[in-house]
Amino acid sequence: MPSENTEQRKLAAIMFTDMVGYSALSQRNEALSLELLAENQRLLRTQFPLFNGREVKTTGDGFLVEFPSALQATQCAVEIQRAVAARNGAQPGERHIHVRIGIHVGDVVHREADMYGDGVNIAARIEPLAIGGGICLSDTVYAQVRNKLDVGLTKLDSPELKHIEVPMDVYRVVLPWQQQQAPVAGKSASPSPSKPSARLVVMGLLVALALGGVGWWLFHPPGQVAKQAAHPPTNAPGSPAAAATPSATDQKSVAVLAFANLSEDKGNEYFSDGISEELLNVLAKTPGLKVTARTSAFYFKGKQVPVAEIAQQLGVAYVVEGSVRKAGDKVRITAQLIKAVDGFHVWSDTFTRDLKDIFAVQDEIAGLIAQQLQLKLGATKIARAVDPEAHRLMLEGRHFLAPRTSAGFDQAERAFSQALKIDPQFAQAQAGLATTTALRGRYRLLDGVGRVEEFDQLAIVQSRLALQMDASLAEPHATMGFVYTDNRQLGDAEQECQLAFAANPNYATAYHWHSHVLASEGRLDLALNEIGRAEALDPVSFIILFIHGFYYCDARQYDEALAVFNRAAALRNESFLPLEADRARALFELGRKEEALTAARKVLQDPRLIASGWYAAGEALHVLHRGGAADEAVQLARSIVPAMPAGSYQRGYALCAVGNFAEGLPQLEHMPDIVQSRLYWHPMLDSVRDTPAFQQLLVTFNCVPQYKVARETLARMIKEQAAKK
DSSP states (O other): OOOTTOEEEEEEEEEEEEETTHHHHHHHOHHHHHHHHHHHHHHHHHHGGGGTOEEEEEOSSSEEEEESSHHHHHHHHHHHHHHHHHHHHTSOGGGOOOEEEEEEEEEEEEETTEEESHHHHHHHHHGGGSOTTOEEEEHHHHHHHTTSOSSEEEEOSSOOOTTOOSOOOEEEEEOGGGTTTSOOOOTTOOOOOOOOOSSOOOOOSOOOOOOOOOOTTTOOOOOOOOSOTTSOOOOOTTOSSOOOOOOGGGSSEEEEOOOEEOSSOGGGHHHHHHHHHHHHHHHHTSTTOEEOOHHHHGGGTTOOOOHHHHHHHHTOSEEEEEEEEEETTEEEEEEEEEETTTTEEEEEEEEEEEGGGHHHHHHHHHHHHHHHTTOOOOOOOOOOOOOHHHHHHHHHHHHHHTTOOHHHHHHHHHHHHHHHHHOTTOHHHHHHHHHHHHHHHHHHHHTTOOOOHHHHHHHHHHHHHHHHHOTTOSHHHHHHHHHHHHTTOHHHHHHHHHHHHHHOTTOHHHHHHHHHHHHHTTOHHHHHHHHHHHHHHOTTOHHHHHHHHHHHHHTTOHHHHHHHHHHHHTTOSSOOHHHHHHHHHHHHHTTOHHHHHHHHHHHHTOTTHHHHOHHHHHHHHHHHHHTTOHHHHHHHHHHHGGGSOTTOHHHHHHHHHTTOHHHHHHHGGGOOHHHHTHHHHOGGGGGGTTSHHHHHHHHHTTOHHHHHHHHHHHHHHHHHHHHHO
């Protein structure tokens, strides 16, 4: 606690409270108003210390209170309203107390036993938005508590915050006794774009960009949810994306299409793709702007699809397209911002620059587009100069990383490493190298090589190096979250995902991988919500659709799973065995037995099964075994299992699929996290969940509490589904 003569600045959670109608009551009945005020103060002061709250001062009929975390502040607010509601239940109406509470996390200054700063001002402006007996949270608080509360959250429509110029979303906490008063978005309600600022953009200098788009199999680029996460977009089977006309709140939404490569050297296509991607990432950091992820935006590359149709499929109001012509040390970039509804070119320009100025060009284009959308860019900073050759190598590394092949990993690693030799402080190259290392380790693990600690440890070291070079990057946090999840360090994984959100709230990769953290904790309902966020932002991402269907299967929501699997299949020129195997299970559970058996046999007969379909083998065998072809399944298992890596989880999975739990269960202890949560939900294991062998497996994974949460969550979800039908 600073002395009265010192000044201290820090980040804090700030709560403002006041009594609804106190002034009017004091004019009507001063004695009663003073009595209720004293009672209100006693009640609230009993709650503050229980959540480490520090009363800064009283504000007449209210309080200004400081908390060390957003979660503690919000939990305290909920308990205050619970206590007030309980008290009111025992009092006549004229003696009821109603308290409004507003909470924000921000920078504050302690001076002379008081607290000042924007953080205090914003909390004060949020508090009046809470109806009597209500709690309102700023978007920064929402981001930190959205998956940690037992109450609902719903977004307010276009809140007006007096004298606050920066657009901000505000969320209302919906308490159990308020369920009938307002629609509930749920604990994982999706943020939507904020009301735009009336001020035009004032361009800063250069932005140090954190490159996204590290591949559709594991990592996916940024985006921000524009629809309810609990109701992600769906469409007819075979359609690659959900057709969606932007709503009024989605008018500040844009997709950056792959810029055309007009250079004489067609090998420079990775350079034009990289320019598009970096522009996308600058725009993704614009507050209130929904930016379609790279995977979905680049899906239309080389396709003759009208801009209006692209915008409809991606659910955006604007599209950016352009071209890049590179010659020697010069580059010419042409960009256009198109309003999708009528094809009107809102803005277009051409930039000819030296390659050493490429970051300035990207930032300039992004700023002009944001200006046309009347949005304000987030905080900018002067970007350090980057050697043109190092920048070229970094883009080349991104290009090679995308296919997720062994050769691609080698080439990407080589390119990133060469870029760092030229410029040892090039943060984006260091972040790309960390992602390459993490992905390489994951693919080795999924191929049955085993846990590859050396890759995981190196990826963590490389990610931290990238953050030392540029602490504003989101990608290294997402990479570390991915590694920690895979190693069941779920607390660390959660923290890194939240840091990625804070660095770039439009980073769909973080939403995607956060869903795995939630699934590993047994919270399948929240995992479904989170992957729904990623899908709403990246509707043409194969892997996001596959994982969404994966979770739907685990939730026994097979109609939804099949619809999503069909959409995912339409995005590929060749079948993907894990998807086909899960699709077979969905068909079987829906009573389409013959189709399911045909699909399962197709998987098991595919020559690629031995090379890349181990997990798919177990799923397909399970369908055959349950579908009345048990003998056939056992015979196939006898031919497949010996070819699997000894002691691998895939071997154990296949053995369990045909009922050989005695041999299979012990080998499941090698399961990686991405499929480990199936221990919680897969019907294959229903008959052995109470056996000592299965319980020992839970102990081995140190996930007994998570398993209990998972079983309770699944039971509740099944009950809710039955009620809907």
